[in-house]
Amino acid sequence: MIFEHCPDGIVITDARGCVIESNASFTRMTGYTVDELFDKNLFCLWVANDGRTHYRTIRRSIAYTGYWQGEVSPRLMRNYMHRYPLRINAIRNEQQKALALIWTLSDETRLPEKQRELVRLAHHDPLTGLPNRRSLMARLECMLNRPRRDTPSAVLYLDLDGFKQVNDTFGHKTGDNLLQAIAARLSARLRHNDMLARLGGDEFVIALERNSHEDAAVVAEHIIEQFQTSFELADGNIVHIGASVGIASLPHDRIGAELLLDRADRALYAAKRAGKGVYRFFESSRVEDA
Numbered sequence: 001m002i003f004e005h006c007p008d009g010i011v012i013t014d015a016r017g018c019v020i021e022s023n024a025s026f027t028r029m030t031g032y033t034v035d036e037l038f039d040k041n042l043f044c045l046w047v048a049n050d051g052r053t054h055y056r057t058i059r060r061s062i063a064y065t066g067y068w069q070g071e072v073s074p075r076l077m078r079n080y081m082h083r084y085p086l087r088i089n090a091i092r093n094e095q096q097k098a099l100a101l102i103w104t105l106s107d108e109t110r111l112p113e114k115q116r117e118l119v120r121l122a123h124h125d126p127l128t129g130l131p132n133r134r135s136l137m138a139r140l141e142c143m144l145n146r147p148r149r150d151t152p153s154a155v156l157y158l159d160l161d162g163f164k165q166v167n168d169t170f171g172h173k174t175g176d177n178l179l180q181a182i183a184a185r186l187s188a189r190l191r192h193n194d195m196l197a198r199l200g201g202d203e204f205v206i207a208l209e210r211n212s213h214e215d216a217a218v219v220a221e222h223i224i225e226q227f228q229t230s231f232e233l234a235d236g237n238i239v240h241i242g243a244s245v246g247i248a249s250l251p252h253d254r255i256g257a258e259l260l261l262d263r264a265d266r267a268l269y270a271a272k273r274a275g276k277g278v279y280r281f282f283e284s285s286r287v288e289d290a
C-alpha cells in the first residue's frame with residue numbers, strides 16, 4: 001500500500017537488475033507500464049546504454065557500499081525531457097551478498113517551489129533557459145565514457161561575430177534579447193538527443209550525439225546558415241549577426257570533458273582567424289580547414 005502510493009518512483013529488482021515489482025509513480029515518471037517492465041533488466045534498459053564504464057562504476061559501488069546515487073539518462077525514459085535523481089540500494093544478506101535492489105527515482109516536483117527553483121538555477125542559464133556549463137560538462141563526461149567505435153559524437157563551440165557591436169549600438173538589453181532569440185532559433189532545429197548549452201557571454205556549445213565527422217560539418221553549416229536571417233527581437237529591433245563554429249570530434253583516446261571543450265575552442269579560434277562566419281575542425285596536430 002505504502003509502496004504503491006509513494007510519490008517517488010520505486011522498482012524492486014533481483015540482484016541482476018531484473019524487475020520484480022514497480023509502483024504507479026514509477027510508471028508516471030518514466031512512461032513504462034508495470035507489464036512492460038516485468039522481468040526486464042533495468043541495467044540493460046538504462047545504464048548499459050550510457051557506456052560500459054558507467055555500468056561498471058555503478059556495479060562496483062553497489063558491490064562495495066551497497067549503494068549508488070546519480071541521475072537517470074533522460075534518453076532512456078519515455079518521458080525523456082525530465083532528468084530524475086536515482087538511488088539504488090542493495091538488500092544484502094549477512095555475507096554482504098546482494099539479494100535484491102531497490103531503485104528509487106526522486107520526484108523533484110514535490111520539492112517546495114523555492115527549492116525546485118534552486119535545482120533549476122544550478123543547471124540552467126537564467127537568461128536563455130538553456131543548460132549551463134555544469135550541465136554541459138556532465139553530458140560531455142557521459143559521452144566520453146561511452147564505447148566510442150559505434151557512437152561517434154562531436155562538440156560544436158559557437159561564438160557570435162561582432163556581438164559587442166550589438167551591445168554598443170542597441171544597448172545591453174537588446175543584446176540580451178538577441179541571445180534569447182538565438183537560443184530559441186538554434187534549439188528549434190536540434191534533435192532532442194543533442195544538447196545546446198550557453199557557457200556565458202556570446203558563447204554556446206552543442207553536444208552532438210551519434211554524429212559522424214561529416215554530420216557534424218553539416219550541422220555546423222546549418223547553424224551558420226541560420227544566422228543569414230535577421231533576428232526580430234521582442235523590443236522591436238531587427239539585428240543581423242553571424243557566428244563562427246569550432247568542432248571537436250570525440251577522439252578514440254581517453255580524454256576529459258575540459259580537454260574536449262578546449263579542443264573545440266581552439267578550432268573556434270581558427271575559424272575566427274579565418275575571417276569569421278565559418279567552421280573549423282580540431283585535428284590532433286593541426287586545425288583542419290573547412
Ligand SMILES: Nc1nc2c(ncn2[C@@H]2O[C@H](COP(=O)(O)OP(=O)(O)OP(=O)(O)O)[C@@H](O)[C@H]2O)c(=O)[nH]1
Nearest residue numbers: 159160161162163164165167172175176200201202
Ligand atoms: N547583452 C549581453 N552582453 C553580454 C553578456 N555577457 C557578455 N556580454 C558581452 O558580450 C561581448 C562578448 O565579447 P566578444 O566575444 O569579444 O565580442 P564580439 O564582438 O562578438 O567579438 P568577436 O567574437 O571577435 O566577433 C562583450 O562585450 C560582453 O560585455 C550578456 O549576458 N548579455
